[in-house]
Amino acid sequence: MAASFDTHVSPAPPGGLPAALWLYRFDGEGCAHALDAASTGLGALGAPDAGWHWVHLDLSDVRSAQVVACLPIPDDARETLLSPDSHVNLQREGRAIHGAFVDWVHQRGVDLAAEGQLRGDDGIGWLHFAMTEHLLVTARRQALRSVEAARRALIAGAPAETPVRLLELVASRFADTVERSSDGLSTRLDRIEDRVLADSIGEERRDLAQLRHQTVRLHRPLTAMRRVLKPFEQRHAGDADDELLSAIARLNQRFDDLDGDVGTLQERARLLQDEVAAKLAERTNRHLYVLSMITALLLPPSLVAGLFGMNLPGLPFAHSSHGLAFALLLGVASSALVYGLLRRMGVARST
Incomplete structure (x- = not known):
């Protein structure tokens, strides 16, 4: 079917596609064949008899705007890419389909094969794309994990x-990273819960x-994808045979499942954090209780010691050869008396 959009194509830049990081041609069986972007002309892109093509552009290259201006895509799609x-x-x-x-x-x-999970310094990037029946143009300003994984x-x-x-493959690689990261966080949470x-x-x-x-880092991009893909599927629900709608439906289902898993992790982590705080508060209260009991038991002997430490006439046991023993017994008896009173009041309970 011929495209129904108006494409005003600018003159092609000399030397092929200078801002393209790679260019692939796909045959009828979907196998990718790498082409030399520097020598391939723009006339071959989007031609039905040549299969279909994938062009990946580097937006940090100033020549990318000139290449985008020459592509056979709608003007709105060009604006989206840039x-x-x-x-x-x-x-x-x-x-035509375009977006980010x-x-x-x-x-x-x-190594993407060995490092499937996110690391602490992995940030968020944006993949801009425009798509027709025979052409997929993607563009980015930073190297993106899912695009590289799809290319490999x-x-x-x-x-x-x-x-x-191919666009579904890229989005699926993004979901794979979220799933592996979620599984790793779940394992870490299990170990923390055991401790x-x-x-x-x-x-x-x-x-x-x-x-x-880290769960928040996973949740935010998932929410952003679901917030756009689900309304898109609902708006075009009548096009049941549309390949894009089928792909969007599959991605929506997977993103919903992943978001539910991440939400469960967030709830578990929050409840576990509350339990840790309660246990730490209980431990602190136990320590304060012990310190309070020691203070209460040592206060009467301290009073006795202070009393007998006064250098004044008339102190009891001052002239007795057993005065020290009497004073110590009095201190111990006062502690025992206080302990007995605390027990009767229910303060000196067992911990």
């Missing part, structure tokens, strides 16, 4: 029959605070 906006959006214009998805910033030198999957032989399938139940509390308050912070 927009500095940092929020999730998804728009449909005839047969959230993703994790990819740290250089990190394609190189390894994963098929992508259509641009929609709390064993009453072996050390750095649990700090660990729980870090864990809750």
Whole structure:
């Protein structure tokens, strides 16, 4: 089907696609074939007889604007690709789709196969994209984890029959990272919970605070994706046979499940943090109780010692050879008397 949008294409820049990080052509079976972006002309992009193409642009390259201006996509899609906006959006214009998805910033030198979970310094990035039947254009300002993971999957032989399938693959890689990170946080939370139940509390308050912070980092991008994808699916619910709507429905279901898992982690961490605070408060109260009891028991002997320490005439036992023993017995008797009174009042209860 021919595209129903108006594309005013500027003259092609010399030297192919100078701002493209990579360019792939996909055959009828969805297999990716790498092309030289520097020598490939723009005329081949979007041509039905040449399969379909994926162009990935670096927006930090000033030449990317010139390349975007030459692409056979709607003007609104060009604006989306070059927009500095940092929020999730998804728009449909005839047969063209454009928008921005959230993703994790990819740290250089990190092995994606070995490092599936998020690290403490992994930030949020934004993937801008425009898509037609035979062309997918993605653009970013920072290296993105899910895009790199999807590219490596394609190189390894994963098929992508259509641009929609590739976009779903990228979003699925984002969900994979969230799922693995959520599983890792759940394991950490289980270990903390075991220590709390064993009453072996050390750095649990700090660990729980870090864990809750990481769950918030997972929850926010999931909420942003769900806030856009779900209304999009509802607005176009009548297009049941549309490939994009089927992909959006699958992503919505997965994001809903992941958000529920992250929400459960947040609730568990909050309840466990409350329990740790209660146990620490109980431990503090126990220590204060012991200190109060010691103070109460030592106060009468201190009074006796202070009394006999006065250098005044008429002190009892002053001229007795057993005066010290009598004074000590009096101090012990006064402590015993106070302890007995506290027991009768219910203060000296067992802990």
